[in-house]
Amino acid sequence: MMKEILWLGRGGQGAFTAAKLLGAAYAAKSEDAYSLAFPSFGPERRGAPVRAFTKLDAKPILDRSETELADYIVILDETLYSDGLQKLLKPGGQIIVNTRTKKPDWKAFDGDTLAKSLRLPVVNTVMLGALSGVSGVVSVSDLETAIEGYLAPKIREKNKLAVAQAAKEAAV
Amino acid sequence: MKQYLSGDEAFAAGIRLARPEVVSAYPITPQTIVVERLSDMVEDGSLDAEFIHVESEHSALSCAIGASAAGVRTFTATSSQGLLYMAEGLVYASGGRFPIVMMNANRSTALPWNIYGDQRDSLALLDTGWIQAYAENAQEALDLALLSYYIAEHKDVSTPFMVNLDGFILTHTYEEVDVPEQADADKFLPHYETENCFDFEHPKNMAFSAGPDTNYIFKYKEHAALLRAIPVITEAEQKFAEIFGRQYTGLIDTYKTEDADYILITLGTIAGLSREIADKLRAEGKKVGVLRIRYLRPFPTEEISAAVKNAKAVAVLEKDISFGNAGTVFTNVTSALQAAGLNIPAYNFIGGLGGRNISHADITDIFEKTEHGTERVNFIGIEVQK
Numbered sequence: 202m203m204k205e206i207l208w209l210g211r212g213g214q215g216a217f218t219a220a221k222l223l224g225a226a227y228a229a230k231s232e233d234a235y236s237l238a239f240p241s242f243g244p245e246r247r248g249a250p251v252r253a254f255t256k257l258d259a260k261p262i263l264d265r266s267e268t269e270l271a272d273y274i275v276i277l278d279e280t281l282y283s284d285g286l287q288k289l290l291k292p293g294g295q296i297i298v299n300t301r302t303k304k305p306d307w308k309a310f311d312g313d314t315l316a317k318s319l320r321l322p323v324v325n326t327v328m329l330g331a332l333s334g335v336s337g338v339v340s341v342s343d344l345e346t347a348i349e350g351y352l353a354p355k356i357r358e359k360n361k362l363a364v365a366q367a368a369k370e371a372a373v
Numbered sequence: 374m375k376q377y378l379s380g381d382e383a384f385a386a387g388i389r390l391a392r393p394e395v396v397s398a399y400p401i402t403p404q405t406i407v408v409e410r411l412s413d414m415v416e417d418g419s420l421d422a423e424f425i426h427v428e429s430e431h432s433a434l435s436c437a438i439g440a441s442a443a444g445v446r447t448f449t450a451t452s453s454q455g456l457l458y459m460a461e462g463l464v465y466a467s468g469g470r471f472p473i474v475m476m477n478a479n480r481s482t483a484l485p486w487n488i489y490g491d492q493r494d495s496l497a498l499l500d501t502g503w504i505q506a507y508a509e510n511a512q513e514a515l516d517l518a519l520l521s522y523y524i525a526e527h528k529d530v531s532t533p534f535m536v537n538l539d540g541f542i543l544t545h546t547y548e549e550v551d552v553p554e555q556a557d558a559d560k561f562l563p564h565y566e567t568e569n570c571f572d573f574e575h576p577k578n579m580a581f582s583a584g585p586d587t588n589y590i591f592k593y594k595e596h597a598a599l600l601r602a603i604p605v606i607t608e609a610e611q612k613f614a615e616i617f618g619r620q621y622t623g624l625i626d627t628y629k630t631e632d633a634d635y636i637l638i639t640l641g642t643i644a645g646l647s648r649e650i651a652d653k654l655r656a657e658g659k660k661v662g663v664l665r666i667r668y669l670r671p672f673p674t675e676e677i678s679a680a681v682k683n684a685k686a687v688a689v690l691e692k693d694i695s696f697g698n699a700g701t702v703f704t705n706v707t708s709a710l711q712a713a714g715l716n717i718p719a720y721n722f723i724g725g726l727g728g729r730n731i732s733h734a735d736i737t738d739i740f741e742k743t744e745h746g747t748e749r750v751n752f753i754g755i756e757v758q759k
Contacts, residue, residue: 225549228377229549238377238548264646266730
């Protein structure tokens with residue numbers, strides 16, 4: 202069954218980069234792994250709410266429309282959460298929020314603190330690691346390979362550390 | 374080598390493999406990042422081409438025409454209003470028989486201003502004498518970058534080639550793409566050689582006037598060359614399959630049409646979702662199929678009528694409207710049905726204008742309406758009061 206991940210962030214936070222790294226990591230796993238990653242379409246503005254989508258499946262993905270129901274919603278900025286998002290989840294789906302506030306509505310993950318400790322200016326790869334830890338849709342080593350392939354050389358090591366540490370913390 | 378690329382990036386990768394010697398482009402909205410990537414490649418030395426930044430799309434195409442007249446392989450890209458601004462140049466390129474390749478990101482046209490995807494830009498310019506192909510995914514887009522030069526530059530064709538990618542849905546979506554090796558690309562696509570160019574050793578008149586006594590002969594020759602592209606497309610795809618292992622299917626691509634009662638005819642990325650819905654309806658016992666038009670020019674007149682001849686009704690889904698009539702693809706399709714003497718009901722569905730999503734329910738509804746009969750022209754999402 203296709204897994205669909207909806208990313209919510211603000212322009213400049215790298216939500217689409219996270220969506221893309223997830224797609225690349227999954228597609229590189231095997232011959233029978235397919236993915237699409239795309240931003241919410243339209244003009245780009247720094248600070249404005251942005252959505253990004255990753256679709257993962259064992260067969261080629263023909264449906265290129267925006268996700269209507271997600272398996273996971275990953276929120277990079279807590280202020281973007283609204284109760285309406287619960288209706289966008291498939292049964293058994295989960296919302297992962299970058300926050301210290303624990304609530305029954307979501308799985309809280311303190312991405313800011315971890316990003317700060319690693320001297321990362323944005324939380325996108327930290328939250329990507331958290332998704333891996335919570336969901337297991339891709340492994341940390343698959344994500345590390347994608348980072349190796351698609352991030353600039355000087356930021357690779359820090360981001361590999363970020364996904365590994367976040368995945369470990371989130372899995373607890 | 375497998376890479377995770379957007380449609381734009383995949384196309385740029387294909388163009389690099391085709392080794393154009395001149396790329397001219399206007400880099401501002403509604404341009405897409407395909408020319409940014411090519412600019413990067415020229416800068417890092419991985420593409421040995423002259424990259425010419427110009428002040429408008431009109432100049433971008435004019436520049437490409439000039440470069441092509443100098444006898445070199447030439448590329449440009451645009452979208453939406455930019456393509457419309459090129460309109461004058463389009464007929465200069467086709468009339469001059471310059472085999473320029475252009476990527477167009479299919480996006481809406483003003484007003485109201487909108488940069489989202491639909492197919493009104495290229496379909497409005499269907500009659501300018503260019504070959505027009507429509508890709509469904511990033512792999513096909515990359516492969517068309519190579520195929521387009523082979524077909525356009527073939528001595529029987531010598532016609533410019535517009536490759537269309539659905540704006541955002543294809544241009545901005547990332548997926549895994551197999552990027553061929555340069556050695557294989559070189560085997561497929563030899564260096565461009567032409568006599569249709571300026572030559573100091575053998576001076577000749579180019580881009581001349583032709584009065585009423587001869588003009589019609591030039592126009593007939595343009596028409597004949599576009600029809601001769603049909604066997605060349607087959608030849609190119611066979612050679613492509615031998616080298617790269619991917620076989621394309623000419624002017625159209627059919628899915629479960631052989632025994633289908635109801636066939637949805639469409640183009641571009643929405644064909645994927647259409648096939649998925651066809652499978653669902655097949656599971657419920659409905660005999661439905663999907664026909665994707667890959668080339669609008671030359672038009673697959675015979676291919677379409679052969680594929681739908683046993684159907685009870687057909688639907689044409691397109692992201693454009695020729696105001697005051699019907700969708701442009703629809704009128705082309707019904708003309709093909711008429712030419713084959715096929716008197717089957719045909720319904721037009723206009724959707725996705727200005728980037729509006731075409732949903733699962735919309736496609737299911739199209740099949741439903743095609744089975745039970747509906748208006749000749751239907752706007753998805755708008756119920757017309759009678």
